[in-house]
Amino acid sequence: MILHVEGLEAGYGKITALWGVDFDVARGEIVALLGANGAGKTTTLKAISGLVRPQAGAVLLEGEPLTGRSTMEIVARGLVHVPEGRKLFGEMTVRDNLLLGGFPPAARPHQAARLEQVFATFPRLRERERQLAGTLSGGEQQMVAIGRGLMAGPRVLMLDEPSLGLAPIMVEEMFRVIEEINRQGVTILLVEQNTEHALAIAHRGFVLESGRVVLAGTGAQLLADPKVREAYLGL
């Protein structure tokens, strides 16, 4: 298991959002984390990447504990979180946004090569290299956000709602690119509201409810599960 999460508890102030989340991700997998609004998906990612301090539980990356480490150290160990809502540096160019993802000391020597790789994955971004990130379309901004994450050379990439607010055609494109990145050898933990699409590309999935994992299975199993179909696909 490249990523192992056990009994993870986290929250904001006195409010607990996660009540002991357990799941794991194998090397090379795409794993989808599903659930309704407020189920704790985003908090789970934040607790793994250190943006929120876990209150209890363990997160292991290739057997090494991540809990208690700073986000910076966690990025250096190869786990990168692409936060929800893209969160670009709007007043900077696309190029500068991407370069900022490649500044951790371990990533610096590979900066030029990885920038080329990102441009190969997202040819659109090469055309927009000198444009201010804040002036891009939603889909292009999402590409920058993912590209910026790739610049650190992650072993595990955590994507929070990459399809949120995108035009249908961009949603298709986004899922295609996520599969492509995965084929290049990056393990992916995907949080999505777009359950159908997410399960279609995911090897396995976990469903969160009120801060706990309530259902697990392969992508196909979950897609066929009557509870999932009723609660998240509206079928």
Place this chain on the structure above:
Amino acid sequence: MTRRLAPWVAGVVALAALPAIVPNSFYLHVAIMILMWTLLGSAWNLLGGFAGQVSFGHAALFGIGAYVTMILFLKAGLAPWWGIPLGGLAAALVSLPIGLVCFRLRGPYFSLATLAVAEIVKLVALNWETVTNGSVGFLITTFPPVRFFGLAVDWESKLPFYALAALLALGGLAATAWLQTSRLGAYLIAIRENEEAAEAVGIDTVRAKVLTFALSAFLAGLGGGFYAAYFRYVDPDAVLNINLSMEMVFIAMVGGLGTVAGPLVGAVFLTTVGESVRERFQVGHLIFYGLFMMLAIRYMPEGIWGRARRLLAALRARVLGHVAA
């Protein structure tokens, strides 16, 4: 390269020529004030303009620089050209614990925390009488005689202070120009644009902010040390006044946040506006000063220099377009 160096060369030449042109020492005093505020605006701008961390407490750093310079001179006989840099270092040192505490807070909470810290420093200065002389403060009566390239320095004239202020202002501008092209500068802009994203890409945001705060504090401390030597008088009301903090904010804002020349432009405008309305209206001159500031911020939110830079770029594009056609 020449295009980047040209404004610096022009600036140095203008600064060297100015004392020969000004008709009397009042104008030289105004020039010294502009240069001092350029340094202070630059100091604040590093943290406020680039990193977006709005400090309302820079008076504390200024005051520490002023007190250290003064105390070293009066109690240890250390001349101000040693005292001023040591004052800057002291301010930078003090900024480290302040930064580590205040940077745990974000946005307006950070600003309020710095405001509180500045008040604490002022209260300490007022009450720690054995070191600071309390509310009485310190006064320099005479400077030690010194020679500079064989000439005796005349401390009663404004010229040596002008030269010192020019050097310090250039230092502040150079520090900003360096930051702008450095990796630290890129981190700071990332923090300003989106702190959570900056963290998510693995930037050590606390370290970047603390380092910048120390650099900013060093420059503010230099400004305070210069103030002490120039006005020869230091007390809590003069050098730990909240107005000083506000003035640094306004100069950077009116000039142009996050730009190299912004604090210089802001210092030129606010100092000349301040001095000329003071001359014309004995009573209530601050009303006009405030009015100018409100108009500037309302109609030029990117600052005078920020706006001018955009207009220049547009003009250049048009002229080049014509040449090409």
